[in-house]
Amino acid sequence: MPASPIAIPTNARSRRTRAALLDAAHHILEDVGFEALTMGAVADRAGVTRRAVYLHFANRAELVGALFDHIAAAEGLDASLAQVWDAPDAAAALDAWAQHLARYHPRLIEVDRALQRTWRQDPDAGAHRKRVAAEQLANCRRLARGLDDERRLALGWTAVSAADMLYALISSDVIERVLVDRGWSRRRLADQLALLFRSTFVA
Amino acid sequence: MPASPIAIPTNARSRRTRAALLDAAHHILEDVGFEALTMGAVADRAGVTRRAVYLHFANRAELVGALFDHIAAAEGLDASLAQVWDAPDAAAALDAWAQHLARYHPRLIEVDRALQRTWRQDPDAGAHRKRVAAEQLANCRRLARGLDDERRLALGWTAVSAADMLYALISSDVIERVLVDRGWSRRRLADQLALLFRSTFVA
DNA sequence: TCCACACTACACACCGTGTAAACTTCGTAT
DNA sequence: ATACGAAGTTTACACGGTGTGTAGTGTGGA
Numbered sequence: 001m002p003a004s005p006i007a008i009p010t011n012a013r014s015r016r017t018r019a020a021l022l023d024a025a026h027h028i029l030e031d032v033g034f035e036a037l038t039m040g041a042v043a044d045r046a047g048v049t050r051r052a053v054y055l056h057f058a059n060r061a062e063l064v065g066a067l068f069d070h071i072a073a074a075e076g077l078d079a080s081l082a083q084v085w086d087a088p089d090a091a092a093a094l095d096a097w098a099q100h101l102a103r104y105h106p107r108l109i110e111v112d113r114a115l116q117r118t119w120r121q122d123p124d125a126g127a128h129r130k131r132v133a134a135e136q137l138a139n140c141r142r143l144a145r146g147l148d149d150e151r152r153l154a155l156g157w158t159a160v161s162a163a164d165m166l167y168a169l170i171s172s173d174v175i176e177r178v179l180v181d182r183g184w185s186r187r188r189l190a191d192q193l194a195l196l197f198r199s200t201f202v203a
Numbered sequence: 204m205p206a207s208p209i210a211i212p213t214n215a216r217s218r219r220t221r222a223a224l225l226d227a228a229h230h231i232l233e234d235v236g237f238e239a240l241t242m243g244a245v246a247d248r249a250g251v252t253r254r255a256v257y258l259h260f261a262n263r264a265e266l267v268g269a270l271f272d273h274i275a276a277a278e279g280l281d282a283s284l285a286q287v288w289d290a291p292d293a294a295a296a297l298d299a300w301a302q303h304l305a306r307y308h309p310r311l312i313e314v315d316r317a318l319q320r321t322w323r324q325d326p327d328a329g330a331h332r333k334r335v336a337a338e339q340l341a342n343c344r345r346l347a348r349g350l351d352d353e354r355r356l357a358l359g360w361t362a363v364s365a366a367d368m369l370y371a372l373i374s375s376d377v378i379e380r381v382l383v384d385r386g387w388s389r390r391r392l393a394d395q396l397a398l399l400f401r402s403t404f405v406a
Numbered sequence: 407t408c409c410a411c412a413c414t415a416c417a418c419a420c421c422g423t424g425t426a427a428a429c430t431t432c433g434t435a436t
Numbered sequence: 437a438t439a440c441g442a443a444g445t446t447t448a449c450a451c452g453g454t455g456t457g458t459a460g461t462g463t464g465g466a
Binding site for chain 3: 011014018048049052
């Protein structure tokens with residue numbers, strides 16, 4: 001049994017504290033990195049007992065999961081994605097997708113890593129992982145299907161295989177390797193990524 | 204100071220134990236995953252005290268670093284790579300590279316993840332990380348330069364930017380997402396990856 | 407006003423890392 | 437063949453993180 005997650009509270013005081021905890025976690029992640037994201041650190045930063053954190057999140061995995069959604073909202077995931085679906089055609093959507101990745105993903109890299117780590121050691125945390133993966137895959141499918149519908153999908157790809165490959169390429173790791181290890185700018189990442197997508201998937 | 208690593212011993216007994224430890228670690232990684240790769244587990248499996256592990260590796264990071272090399276050798280990294288450099292031209296080398304990734308990387312995914320994790324929480328472990336990254340980058344540069352020299356590098360890329368992008372695409376994460384999450388076969392991965400590389404980088 | 411619930415304070419068990427010191431066993435060089 | 441030194445054992449610690457238990461304090465909302 002997946003250890004029922006703690007429900008989001010209706011109570012004012014609770015909601016305040018919960019938000020403070022998520023904000024604290026967010027800041028720790030940005031300022032120090034996910035290694036420092038301990039229950040104690042979050043509690044301290046939120047001005048609350050470590051014990052109180054467990055009144056809001058059953059365990060670290062649950063906190064990190066909630067944090068992901070919190071940050072996605074705070075950083076404007078939906079707004080960033082909207083620009084993709086607003087594109088006039090599928091090829092343009094792919095360009096917008098590259099821009100979206102370069103714009104949005106870097107902000108999520110730390111959480112993403114934290115998530116990756118937690119859900120591996122915590123079989124329970126699989127639910128959240130699955131949800132995120134499903135959302136990402138859905139976006140990729142939409143892109144690939146768009147190309148296919150417009151008959152602009154490159155030879156050698158099907159809507160399914162293109163979606164899978166796009167899904168693989170979302171990996172924060174790729175973005176980090178280029179941004180951090182190789183010192184690219186986001187702008188450059190967006191351009192080169194768009195180029196890669198176009199030459200690979202667009203006929 | 205980077206806490207000088209423990210030298211590889213000449214002593215027979217030492218070498219035997221050290222090998223046993225690395226083998227034990229290797230098996231744990233394959234059978235259970237890197238979460239189970241604790242000093243205690245490795246010691247148990249090698250039939251040795253936990254304390255003895257510290258006679259061979261200063262800390263967990265050093266063990267994992269050594270393990271990486273151990274596995275690279277055991278799984279035949281050099282042989283796998285040789286097939287890339289044997290290719291008749293740069294484009295064929297890129298195909299061979301895709302095959303190499305699909306063939307070799309899956310075996311290293313677990314260690315790679317373990318490494319990623321350790322070197323983040325252990326500033327000391329940076330040395331090993333740098334070395335691996337440098338080797339990977341050198342390979343990518345060689346591929347990109349090969350294309351460039353043959354004037355077959357696609358528009359929009361330079362030898363440097365192509366190398367960087369190839370380097371980013373090595374990420375075990377990409378391979379895992381497609382192999383594990385999407386259920387691709389290695390064969391399929393190799394083919395689609397080759398296709399991606401060719402259409403992106405080869406004029 | 408009063409009650410449930412959020413939160414605190416303090417305490418505990420558990421696990422993993424890394425270190426310490428005194429002891430035993432094994433390899434090997436003479 | 438033996439004696440020496442390195443490798444390995446045993447037992448024990450300190451430390452930091454997670455997660456739980458429980459009695460008591462405060463605060464929001466009806």
